[in-house]
Amino acid sequence: NAGVTQTPKFQVLKTGQSMTLQCAQDMNHEYMSWYRQDPGMGLRLIHYSVGAGITDQGEVPNGYNVSRSTTEDFPLRLLSAAPSQTSVYFCASSYILGLAGESSYNEQFFGPGTRLTVL
Amino acid sequence: AQSVTQLDSQVPVFEEAPVELRCNYSSSVSVYLFWYVQYPNQGLQLLLKYLSGSTLVKGINGFEAEFNKSQTSFHLRKPSVHISDTAEYFCAVSDITSGTYKYIFGTGTRLKVLA
Numbered sequence: 001n002a003g004v005t006q007t008p009k010f011q012v013l014k015t016g017q018s019m020t021l022q023c024a025q026d027m028n029h030e031y032m033s034w035y036r037q038d039p040g041m042g043l044r045l046i047h048y049s050v051g052a053g054i055t056d057q058g059e060v061p062n063g064y065n066v067s068r069s070t071t072e073d074f075p076l077r078l079l080s081a082a083p084s085q086t087s088v089y090f091c092a093s094s095y096i097l098g099l100a101g102e103s104s105y106n107e108q109f110f111g112p113g114t115r116l117t118v119l
Numbered sequence: 120a121q122s123v124t125q126l127d128s129q130v131p132v133f134e135e136a137p138v139e140l141r142c143n144y145s146s147s148v149s150v151y152l153f154w155y156v157q158y159p160n161q162g163l164q165l166l167l168k169y170l171s172g173s174t175l176v177k178g179i180n181g182f183e184a185e186f187n188k189s190q191t192s193f194h195l196r197k198p199s200v201h202i203s204d205t206a207e208y209f210c211a212v213s214d215i216t217s218g219t220y221k222y223i224f225g226t227g228t229r230l231k232v233l234a
Binding site: 004033041043044058108110111112113 | 125128153155161162163164165168209221222223224225226227
């Protein structure tokens with residue numbers, strides 16, 4: 001299993017540009033999520049999904065869009081990049097309680113991250 | 120809304136000394152608790168988790184944590200640290216009662232092990 005993969009690893013954008021961060025998992029996890037990590041702020045949830053066709057907002061959703069057309073993929077779109085979106089972005093996935101037993105509940109597997117700089 | 124507090128942003132400790140990293144969460148009826156570790160320039164990996172049962176949980180790399188419901192705490196401990204334990208440690212809570220499956224992370228504690 002490849003686990004959770006993210007592309008690209010690094011990206012530099014100019015203000016106003018758009019782009020999509022890719023995330024894929026091969027563990028058949030129902031739950032997928034996107035976080036951003038900023039110094040001193042820990043990980044903050046941007047968007048999450050509990051299955052194909054179902055997405056919801058996290059703590060900091062403004063400026064980002066997501067969709068979940070398949071179980072495997074959960075891309076994050078920046079519509080018009082701003083310097084405030086300079087961050088490290090992590091994608092994570094997990095099972096949901098009841099479908100894989102309590103012992104597997106919600107242990108999130110993280111991708112390696114994408115370091116994004118917006119100039 | 121659920122929240123997680125990691126009061127110590129940085130903890131320096133000498134090699135082979137014990138360490139405790141503190142985590143407190145806001146009160147909830149039922150929570151699942153986790154500790155993750157992040158080594159430099161890497162993603163997060165699970166150290167240990169508390170779902171139910173024994174309040175003392177053992178994880179990888181010699182770490183353990185104790186769930187204390189009355190104090191709403193889940194402190195992480197290791198009796199003797201190594202240089203290789205230098206990393207950032209995150210406490211996380213999943214509020215079962217909310218039905219949203221969301222994780223809430225603390226702001227992290229940077230553990231620096233000194234030779």
